[in-house]
Amino acid sequence: MKRIEIDINGVLKKTIGNEGLSEEDIYQVSDKLDEFKKKLYKTPYPFMDLGLIRSYIPDIEVIKRSTQKIKAKNLVILGIGGSSLGTETIFHALLNPFHNLDPNCRGLKPRYFILDNIDPHKINRVIDIIEKEKDKTILVVISKSGETPETMSQFLLFKEILNTSKNPHQRIIIITDSKKGMLREIVNKEGYPSLPVPEGIGGRFSVLTPVGLLPSALMDIKIEELVKGAEDMSEYIKKIPHKKNMAILLAAILYLMDNKGKKMHVMMPYCERLSAFADWFRQLEAESLGKGSNGPTPVKSIGVTDQHSQLQLYIDGPKDKCITFICHEGENRYIPDSFPYLPDLDYLSGKDMKDLFYAEFLGTRRSIIEAKTPNITIKVNEINEYNLGALFFLYEMIIAFMGKLYDINAFDQPGVELGKIYTKAVMGKKGLEKQKKTIEKDLKIKGQSISF
Amino acid sequence: MKRIEIDINGVLKKTIGNEGLSEEDIYQVSDKLDEFKKKLYKTPYPFMDLGLIRSYIPDIEVIKRSTQKIKAKNLVILGIGGSSLGTETIFHALLNPFHNLDPNCRGLKPRYFILDNIDPHKINRVIDIIEKEKDKTILVVISKSGETPETMSQFLLFKEILNTSKNPHQRIIIITDSKKGMLREIVNKEGYPSLPVPEGIGGRFSVLTPVGLLPSALMDIKIEELVKGAEDMSEYIKKIPHKKNMAILLAAILYLMDNKGKKMHVMMPYCERLSAFADWFRQLEAESLGKGSNGPTPVKSIGVTDQHSQLQLYIDGPKDKCITFICHEGENRYIPDSFPYLPDLDYLSGKDMKDLFYAEFLGTRRSIIEAKTPNITIKVNEINEYNLGALFFLYEMIIAFMGKLYDINAFDQPGVELGKIYTKAVMGKKGLEKQKKTIEKDLKIKGQSISF
Numbered sequence: 001m002k003r004i005e006i007d008i009n010g011v012l013k014k015t016i017g018n019e020g021l022s023e024e025d026i027y028q029v030s031d032k033l034d035e036f037k038k039k040l041y042k043t044p045y046p047f048m049d050l051g052l053i054r055s056y057i058p059d060i061e062v063i064k065r066s067t068q069k070i071k072a073k074n075l076v077i078l079g080i081g082g083s084s085l086g087t088e089t090i091f092h093a094l095l096n097p098f099h100n101l102d103p104n105c106r107g108l109k110p111r112y113f114i115l116d117n118i119d120p121h122k123i124n125r126v127i128d129i130i131e132k133e134k135d136k137t138i139l140v141v142i143s144k145s146g147e148t149p150e151t152m153s154q155f156l157l158f159k160e161i162l163n164t165s166k167n168p169h170q171r172i173i174i175i176t177d178s179k180k181g182m183l184r185e186i187v188n189k190e191g192y193p194s195l196p197v198p199e200g201i202g203g204r205f206s207v208l209t210p211v212g213l214l215p216s217a218l219m220d221i222k223i224e225e226l227v228k229g230a231e232d233m234s235e236y237i238k239k240i241p242h243k244k245n246m247a248i249l250l251a252a253i254l255y256l257m258d259n260k261g262k263k264m265h266v267m268m269p270y271c272e273r274l275s276a277f278a279d280w281f282r283q284l285e286a287e288s289l290g291k292g293s294n295g296p297t298p299v300k301s302i303g304v305t306d307q308h309s310q311l312q313l314y315i316d317g318p319k320d321k322c323i324t325f326i327c328h329e330g331e332n333r334y335i336p337d338s339f340p341y342l343p344d345l346d347y348l349s350g351k352d353m354k355d356l357f358y359a360e361f362l363g364t365r366r367s368i369i370e371a372k373t374p375n376i377t378i379k380v381n382e383i384n385e386y387n388l389g390a391l392f393f394l395y396e397m398i399i400a401f402m403g404k405l406y407d408i409n410a411f412d413q414p415g416v417e418l419g420k421i422y423t424k425a426v427m428g429k430k431g432l433e434k435q436k437k438t439i440e441k442d443l444k445i446k447g448q449s450i451s452f
Numbered sequence: 453m454k455r456i457e458i459d460i461n462g463v464l465k466k467t468i469g470n471e472g473l474s475e476e477d478i479y480q481v482s483d484k485l486d487e488f489k490k491k492l493y494k495t496p497y498p499f500m501d502l503g504l505i506r507s508y509i510p511d512i513e514v515i516k517r518s519t520q521k522i523k524a525k526n527l528v529i530l531g532i533g534g535s536s537l538g539t540e541t542i543f544h545a546l547l548n549p550f551h552n553l554d555p556n557c558r559g560l561k562p563r564y565f566i567l568d569n570i571d572p573h574k575i576n577r578v579i580d581i582i583e584k585e586k587d588k589t590i591l592v593v594i595s596k597s598g599e600t601p602e603t604m605s606q607f608l609l610f611k612e613i614l615n616t617s618k619n620p621h622q623r624i625i626i627i628t629d630s631k632k633g634m635l636r637e638i639v640n641k642e643g644y645p646s647l648p649v650p651e652g653i654g655g656r657f658s659v660l661t662p663v664g665l666l667p668s669a670l671m672d673i674k675i676e677e678l679v680k681g682a683e684d685m686s687e688y689i690k691k692i693p694h695k696k697n698m699a700i701l702l703a704a705i706l707y708l709m710d711n712k713g714k715k716m717h718v719m720m721p722y723c724e725r726l727s728a729f730a731d732w733f734r735q736l737e738a739e740s741l742g743k744g745s746n747g748p749t750p751v752k753s754i755g756v757t758d759q760h761s762q763l764q765l766y767i768d769g770p771k772d773k774c775i776t777f778i779c780h781e782g783e784n785r786y787i788p789d790s791f792p793y794l795p796d797l798d799y800l801s802g803k804d805m806k807d808l809f810y811a812e813f814l815g816t817r818r819s820i821i822e823a824k825t826p827n828i829t830i831k832v833n834e835i836n837e838y839n840l841g842a843l844f845f846l847y848e849m850i851i852a853f854m855g856k857l858y859d860i861n862a863f864d865q866p867g868v869e870l871g872k873i874y875t876k877a878v879m880g881k882k883g884l885e886k887q888k889k890t891i892e893k894d895l896k897i898k899g900q901s902i903s904f
Contacts, residue, residue, distance in 0.1 A: 003903075007901050009897050081760025098581060101552060111553075117724060118809050120782060123805065125548055147796075149808065156789070182797065264749060282761060286764060290765025290769035304570060309533055312742050313739065315742075320749070333609060344634060345634065351879060353605060355878075356570060357570050357571060363875030367871035368871075390904060415765075415819075427807070428799055450458045451457045
C-alpha cells in the first residue's frame with residue numbers, strides 16, 4: 001500500500017443512501033477549493049512556510065547536543081493547549097507507551113513529564129519525583145505569548161526548584177515569541193537557550209515549529225523526517241487536482257457533513273499510537289472553526305475500546321455524527337490455544353491479534369455503514385516520523401480549507417479572552433475590580449444550591 | 453461545605469435568558485420523577501441492590517488476603533468497557549498519578565496495567581514488562597458474558613505466559629457471570645478464585661460490584677467506604693423531595709437540555725483526579741440513552757487544559773452544549789516570586805496554585821454564562837472513597853431516571869451486536885459465511901481511494 005490512503009466510500013449516497021453525499025455535491029465544493037488553493041500557494045499562511053521551519057533544525061541540533069552532555073534523567077515540559085498537544089502526540093505515537101517505566105531512562109531517552117494543567121495534585125507529584133534528581137532535570141518552557149498564566153505559574157515554581165541545583169541555567173530552555181512577552185524578557189535578562197515560535201503561527205498550528213520539534217529532538221525523535229513528511233504532503237496538496245486530493249476532499253466532506261446536520265466529527269483511530277493525534281485534532285478543529293455560532297464539534301474516540309462505550313450511540317442514536325476511522329497494520333501477537341477444551345474459542349486461538357484488531361475495525365465499520373452513519377477511513381502504512389509529519393500537515397491544511405468554506409478566520413480564538421480577564425480579576429490584577437465584583441456576585445447566589 | 457453540592461443557577465432563565473430553563477419547566481419533569489422514584493424504590497433495578505453488593509465484601513477480603521501473600525509486583529487487569537472503566541476511574545481518583553513509577557510498588561501497592569484494548573503494540577509492551585516478573589504478577593480477568601472476544605483473546609495470551617511461572621493458579625482471578633459463559637466454564641474446570649457479576653447488572657452499572665471492588669481491594673482502596681457512600685446517596689435520593697434532590701433535578705435538567713437542542717453533555721472536571729470519571733460517565737450516558745435515533749452525546753473535557761482547546765467552541769460555537777463543571781478544593785502549592793523584576797507577574801507570584809486553579813474555573817464559568825451556555829456546577833469537598841461511591845451511585849440514578857424520561861430501556865445495548873457478528877465472521881467463525889462475503893465486498897471497492 002501507499003503511505004497514506006483515504007477511502008471516502010462511506011460518505012457517499014451509493015453506500016449510505018440519503019444520509020450521504022453525491023460525488024457532485026463534493027466536487028462542487030472541492031472545485032472551489034482548487035481555485036483557492038492556487039492563490040494560497042502563492043501567498044501562503046505562515047504555518048505553510050516549511051522552508052522557514054526547516055531553517056530552525058540546525059539551532060535545535062545545537063541545543064540537543066549541549067543538553068545531551070547533561071545525561072538528563074527527566075525532561076519536564078511546561079505548556080498548555082497548542083504548546084503541549086503536538087509534543088504529546090509525537091511522543092505518544094513514537095515512544096514506548098510505558099517509556100517512563102524503563103529503568104534505563106537517561107540522556108536522549110529521559111523520563112518525560114508534560115505539564116498541561118495546574119492541578120496542584122499532579123504538579124506536586126511531579127515535583128516529588130524530580131526533586132531527588134533536579135541536577136539531572138531539563139526544563140522546557142513553552143508559551144507563544146510568553147504570558148500564559150498556567151505556564152508562567154508553573155515556571156515560577158520550577159525555577160525556584162531548579163535554582164537549588166547545579167548549573168540551572170544550562171537546563172532551562174525557552175520557546176516563545178522572538179520579540180515580545182515576559183518569557184522573552186526573561187531570556188534576554190537571564191540568557192537561557194531559547195528558540196522562537198515563528199511570527200503568525202498560533203499554538204494549534206505550531207507542532208512542526210520549535211514548539212514540537214525541540215522537545216522531540218531531546219527525545220532523539222527524527223525531526224528532520226517529521227519536517228520532510230510535511231514538505232512532501234505540502235507538495236502533494238499543491239500538485240494533485242481536487243478530485244484526487246485528500247486535503248481538499250476531506251475539507252469539502254467535513255464541511256458538507258456539518259451542513260447536513262452531522263455536527264460531530266468523531267475521529268476514531270484503531271491504533272493506540274494515534275490516540276493523542278485525536279486530541280491534537282480536537283483542538284485544531286474546535287478552536288479554528290468554532291466561531292460565529294457555528295462550527296463542528298470534534299470528538300475523540302478509540303477503537304476498539306469505545307466500541308464498548310460509544311458505538312451504541314453511534315449506531316442507534318441521532319444521525320448527527322460523521323466518523324473518521326484511522327487504522328494501520330502494526331505489530332502482531334500470536335494468540336495461543338490455551339483452552340483446547342473450549343471449541344467456541346477456535347475463532348481466536350491460533351490466530352493473530354493484529355487480525356482480530358483489524359477484523360473489529362471492519363466489523364464496526366460495516367455496522368456503522370448499515371446504520372447509515374457517514375464515515376471515512378484513513379489507512380497509514382506505518383507510524384513513523386515521516387507519516388506523522390505528513391498527517392499533521394494534512395490536517396492543518398484541511399482546517400485551513402474549511403476556514404475558507406466557513407468564511408471565518410481560522411487562526412484566532414477571540415472567545416477565550418473574556419475568561420482570561422475574569423481569571424486575572426479573581427487573582428487580584430489591578431484595573432479589573434469591576435470584573436472581580438461580578439464573580440463575587442456569582443459566588444453569593446445560593447438559591448438553587450442542593451447538597452448531599 | 454457539605455460533601456457534594458450542586459449549583460443549577462447556570463441553567464436557569466434568570467441567569468442565561470432564553471437558552472435556559474424556568475424553574476417550572478424543571479419542576480414539571482422532576483415532579484413526575486418523584487412519582488416514578490417511589491415505585492422504583494419498591495421494585496428497584498438490580499444495580500440499586502446495595503445490600504447484595506455489600507454481601508460480596510467478605511469474599512473480596514478473602515481473595516485480597518490470599519493474594520497479599522504473593523507480594524505481587526504487577527497487577528494486570530483484562531477487561532473492556534464497563535469491565536475496566538470503573539476500575540480505571542477509581543484508581544485514577546485515588547492513587548498517585550505516577551503510581552507505577554514508585555520504586556516500592558509491591559504487595560498491596562503493585563504496579564497496575566489495565567488492558568482495555570487489543571492493539572498488539574501496547575499489549576506487547578506490557579508483556580515486555582511483566583515477563584521478567586511473572587511469578588509476581590496477578591491477573592484479573594473481567595467479562596460479564598465470559599465471552600468478550602477482546603478479553604478472551606488477551607486471556608488466552610496471558611494464560612500461556614503465566615503457565616510458565618510458579619503456581620499460576622493462585623494468581624489468576626476471574627470475575628464473570630455466576631452460571632453462564634466460557635469464563636465460568638474455565639473457573640469450574642481449573643478452579644481459579646472467582647467472583648460473580650451479579651445478575652442483571654450490565655457492565656456500565658457494575659463499578660460497585662466485584663467488577664470494580666475486587667481490583668480496588670487489591671490496591672488497598674477502602675471498598676467498604678465506596679459502598680457506604682453509595683448507600684448513603686441511595687438513602688438521600690430516596691428521602692429528599694424532587695425540588696432539592698440532586699439526582700432528580702440533574703436528570704430533569706439534562707433531559708430538558710437535550711430536548712432544547714443542547715445535544716452534547718460536556719462533563720468538565722476542574723480536578724485531574726476526576727478526569728477518568730468523565731470517561732466513565734461517557735459510557736454510562738452514551739450506551740444507556742443512545743437509542744431509537746435519540747440520546748445526548750456525552751463529551752469529556754478537562755479544566756483548565758481544555759480552556760486552551762475547546763473553550764473557544766463552547767463560547768462562540770453553536771448553542772448545542774450543556775456543561776457540567778466538577779470542582780473541588782484539593783491540595784495546594786505555593787507560587788514563589790522567582791522573577792521579582794517582572795511586576796506583571798504579581799498576580800501570580802506569592803499566590804496559591806489552588807487559588808489560581810479555582811480562579812480559572814470561576815473565570816471560565818462566568819465567560820460561559822455570558823455566552824448563554826447552560827451549565828451546572830458540582831462541588832465535592834474531598835476526593836475519597838466515600839464521595840466517589842456517592843458520585844457513582846448519583847450518576848447511575850440520574851441515567852436511570854433519564855431512561856424513564858426517554859421511555860427507553862437504559863440497560864441494554866442492542867446496537868453493538870451487529871458489529872460483533874461481522875467481527876466474528878471476519879475471524880472465520882462458522883455459520884457466518886454470508887457476513888464474511890459482505891466484508892470482503894467492502895474491501896474490494898476501490899473507486900474512491902485516494903493515496904499519498
